[in-house]
């Protein structure tokens with residue numbers, strides 16, 4: 001999901017860009033907002049955004065400024081390397097120590113400005129058998 005949904009689904013930038021923002025931004029008044037939800041689904045950024053394809057991160061990985069969960073440029077998130085390590089360790093233990101089970105197997109996705117699991121996507125964790 002990392003490719004299609006970033007943790008920050010939208011943010012507001014208060015400078016006006018001179019570059020073409022059509023693929024990912026819309027202008028409103030004097031500010032520009034970027035919707036990660038749209039950005040990550042733009043065909044120029046990701047031809048098959050819904051496809052589970054970890055290989056897109058192999059080699060040189062995504063082209064610059066196409067995968068931007070931590071923003072980019074001089075104001076890029078300074079916590080990004082730390083956050084990646086924490087998430088990596090967390091996911092390692094979550095995957096290797098537990099089986100997962102959805103609490104609501106048929107939970108629908110509803111749209112509240114942005115797609116959101118209707119019941120928050122709770123899961124139950126079970127220790128793997130040793």
Ligand code: HEM
Nearest residue numbers: 007008069070071072073074075076077078079080082083
């Ligand atoms: C998964 C975790 C995180 C995500 C997805 C995330 C995402 C972001 C994004 C998108 C920005 C805006 C970047 C831009 O304007 O281009 C940002 C800024 C920032 N983040 Fe994070 N962040 C994460 C974790 C952290 C952590 C762990 C820290 C600190 C320990 C941190 C500290 C900051 C700070 C201080 C800024 C403001 C940077 C500036 O305006 O110069 N973030 N983050």
